[in-house]
Structure formats: C-alpha cells, structure tokens
C-alpha cells in the first residue's frame with residue numbers, strides 16, 4: 146500500500162467527502178475510520194470529542210504512515226484541528242460549512258445552516274458567519290436525527306419521508322434560498338430533502354472544496370497506482386451492523402479491523 150489518505154468521521158458522513166476526493170485523485174489508496182462507537186458527535190461534550198478524536202486519528206495515521214488526514218466531519222473540525230496539527234507532521238484537512246459561497250449565492254440574502262447541534266453552537270461557526278456572511282440573515286438548524294437517518298439509509302433501511310418533512314418544514318417556512326449542508330452526513334439525504342424543500346432552495350456542501358484542497362496538497366499518483374492497484378479499506382471503533390457492512394462492500398471497501406484492536 147502506498148502511503149494512504151486517512152479519512153475520518155463518526156459514521157457514514159465522510160463517505161460523501163471521500164467520493165469527491167476519489168474522483169479527483171483516483172490513483173490514491175484510502176483508509177476510512179468510523180468512530181461509530183461514539184456516534185452522534187453532535188451530542189458530545191467538547192473535551193470528550195477532542196480527546197477521543199485526536200487519540201484515534203494520531204494513532205491510526207502513525208500506524209498507517211498516512212500521507213494526509215481528512216477530518217471529514219464538521220462537528221469534529223470545529224474543535225480538533227489545532228491539536229491534531231500540533232501532534233502530526235502531515236497535512237490535516239478539515240471541513241468548513243460552506244457559509245461563504247452560500248452568502249455569495251443567496252439572492253434573498255437569507256440562508257440556512259443545517260448541521261449538528263454541536264456545530265450550530267460552536268464559536269467557530271459563529272465566527273465564520275460573522276466573517277463571511279455579515280450582510281446575510283443566517284438561520285441555524287441543528288439535528289442529530291438527520292445524522293441517524295443518513296446512517297439508516299446507508300444501511301439499506303428505508304427512511305420515513307414523514308420524518309424528513311417534520312424536520313425540514315421549519316427550514317422551508319423561513320423563505321431562505323440557500324441551505325448549507327454543514328454536516329457531511331447530509332448530502333446523502335439530498336433527494337429526500339429536495340422532496341420537502343423543492344428546487345427553489347439550493348443545497349450547498351463542502352465536499353468538492355475539500356477534494357480540491359486535498360489535491361492541492363498531494364501529487365496525483367495515478368500512474369504509479371495503476372500498477373499497484375488502489376485500496377479502500379475501513380476501520381471501525383465498534384462492529385458495523387450487517388446492513389452497512391454490506392453497503393460498504395458493494396461500494397468496494399474491504400473491512401480491515403476494529404481500531405484500536407481488541408486484545
């Protein structure tokens with residue numbers, strides 16, 4: 146395995162980011178780490194979130210000799226990046242909610258941020274809004290329920306559209322024209338969101354911007370990789386349900402192990 150890119154999230158959300166990165170850098174090897182033991186992150190206290198994430202990511206990236214780490218989780222990125230960058234000597238890329246492009250795109254000058262309760266309350270997020278959307282009204286919506294609905298969908302379990310309607314009706318009622326998907330789980334629910342919000346609301350996520358950032362930090366090694374084959378493997382902090390394990394194997398991932406290994 147060539148030095149892999151380590152992509153990290155609490156659950157399936159980071160897969161939406163990983164697929165954007167793979168489409169720009171198809172020749173790379175990727176390892177995905179799910180901290181599914183502690184999902185959903187939006188409900189965790191700051192210190193619990195920071196210490197758990199930093200410990201897991203530092204240990205696995207050193208074990209793998211990773212080339213770069215992507216914290217494909219907005220909730221973790223609001224807190225853990227400074228400490229990770231202090232402890233690792235490889236590039237660490239985080240996810241920032243797409244407030245800036247959303248404010249630029251909005252004609253109504255009224256946008257929404259749909260994210261986890263943790264992301265919604267963090268100073269980091271409020272700083273982004275002050276800096277990048279000073280003349281725009283920003284409506285904040287926090288939901289861990291949507292995170293768990295995205296997990297269900299990826300496990301092959303149907304998700305009730307009535308739940309989507311209940312969660313998103315307050316969003317629709319505001320009259321905003323751009324909604325930032327500030328949680329990496331949410332792009333997986335775009336079709337279900339569209340069914341409630343219609344086509345008048347633009348849905349913006351950060352996946353493509355993260356992929357461009359990763360590409361700018363790493364050379365494309367497609368040529369070497371075609372002779373080596375590319376690898377997509379995953380580690381989990383607790384065993385995955387079979388539904389999700391099946392989905393991942395259909396997507397071409399091989400299950401590597403529990404992390405940290407159980408002795």
Ligand code: DGL
Nearest residue numbers: 158185186187219220329
């Ligand atoms: N996917 C994550 C995010 O972008 C976290 C979801 C969660 O665990 O609550 O915020």
